[in-house]
Amino acid sequence: MLASAARATGILLGWFADQALGDPRRWHPVAGFGTLALALERRLYRDARPAGVLYSATLVGGAVALGASAEVLGRRRPVVRMLLTAAATWTVLGGRSLAREAEAIADALDADDLPRAQSRVRNLVSRDPSVLDADGVARATVESVAENTSDAVVAPLLWGAVAGVPGLLGYRAANTLDAMVGYRNERYRQFGWASARLDDVLNWVPARLAGGLAVLCAPLVGGERSRSWRAIREQAPAHPSPNAGVVESAFAGALGVRLGGRNVYGGVVEDRGELGYGEPPRPADVARTNRLAAAVSLGAALTSAGIAAVIGRVRRR
Template identity: 45%
Template sequence: MNLHNWLRPANRGHTLLLALALDWLLGDPPSRLHPVAWLGQWIGLIRRRAPQTSATERFLYGAIAIGGSALALGWAGQRAQRFLRCGQYSWLVEAGVLSLLLSLRGLLHAGAAVANPLEEGDLPAARRQLSWHLVSRDTSSLDDRQVAAATIESLAENTSDSVIAPLFWYAVAGLPGALVYRFLNTADAILGYRDAEREWLGKPAARLDDVANLIPARLTALLMMLAAPLIGGSFGDSWRIWRRDAGKTASPNAGHPMSAAAGALGVELEKLDHYRLGAGLPKPTAGDIRRAQQLVKFSVGIGIAAVIGWNDGKWLAVSREGRTQSGEGKNDPCERSRI
């Protein structure tokens, strides 16, 4: 495989790799320049304009507003992707856009922000960092083990939501898939609450986000099982806890990466009055947050390696087939657009 083939825009695996590298090196831009922040502002407008009437009307309004916005965003993403792919190296811009839809560096930074004060014995600071970066629940009464557990749970769940899922949808449906997924996930994060204002308004977003995460959540669990031996755990333990505990959360998806992480790390993850994953295992410590960060890195790395390997194999097959045909560019939509 020569450099020219590696740089061909048809290879999404390499676009994924570059997007992750950009996210890792540059992190998130200021909110005023961040497309996810723009999506959040649009969802906030939808929320403010929701009818203050019956639950049925709020549900229908939410379904039309969120569904219509997702369709419009998918169309815009498809047009943008088609434009970008008509330049030989313009896929680099596509990788830049995709990097803004990921949050691996931000996720690992959030984990470190909790682990640092926890290791220093500053529990109040660790609680503040946890509620600021990772969870919406009240953290004021959590002890050090509960803070560590909540951090690991959030790292595991957000590995799926903020990294694997957008990468999965990009691999499946290109830039439109990643954009629509990120919109639905952001809409669920803003509207998916069971309070009087948002319960029925946010149900369409919550259900669409559940569907969009069905495969990525389970794929993340598998990647964590595969990565477990790299952090001193075992595939078998992660598999066993996942099989036993994945269905114990209210969410149809969150329990999959969290239970796989519990088994991989060999710790119990408990949210009081809600669930216990890995029951009977030791309670986690700040050191286990560090191991969870490594688990996240290795899981994402294995996933990217698999996508690149699959894409390279497909690309080589297509290249061989193309050499047996005349008219090399006749199947290129960009070539057709220039005729």
């Protein structure tokens, strides 16, 4: 195997592994990283940005260093590099597990079991599910699938293509820290600032790739590319996140539903603007969202493998 093909092949193998197997049910490396991050937070926490910068730099830098060490092992052995890239890709992706959670919520809604649906949606969103009716749970699920398709699938694939195993592990570390401390509440407003900003930077390009793929795939779910593109241009800036707004508006336009609005996070109300031009999503729209997410995921895997192959050829020359 040529060295230029090792990274591209590893990315595709890791993507297929995630689609077939999902996350490991026990001993997941990301869960172990989260445990380490909690322990370090207890030691470093201060209500100050410098403490948060040190926290983020230590953990993300450590993940990148681990990935770089793995790349050294496969420097002259393309098959080893391919297998390491595949294992790292499978470890950091979350596409299949995301789809399974959405499917479980859709099943609960189809059975008119709102309490079960509210309980399951806690696995996807940080907003208060107790105030959500069936349509509210459906909206939360659609928004989460859209955003996490970018964060947990497109972004790691793209960073893996550009930077190999260090990119895969470093990105996943940064994204995990954002989910843990990147909140604008009293405890994390200062300490979590660095983690949140780093995640914004790392997701800027991937979010736009995810949005573009959603536009291209809109006809697969009965949508219109023009409406999806229009939603990005006109409505994405209203979202408080520079990246989630792009992806959620693209999905909303492609699905023909209206997302966004007022959400409650720990008693704090946040207005995320109006995204899309149709009616609010119904429970049946969750399955359509999963189909769109699967198409975007496949497109991202092929795109990333292509980028990795091109980078490999350029380096050989």
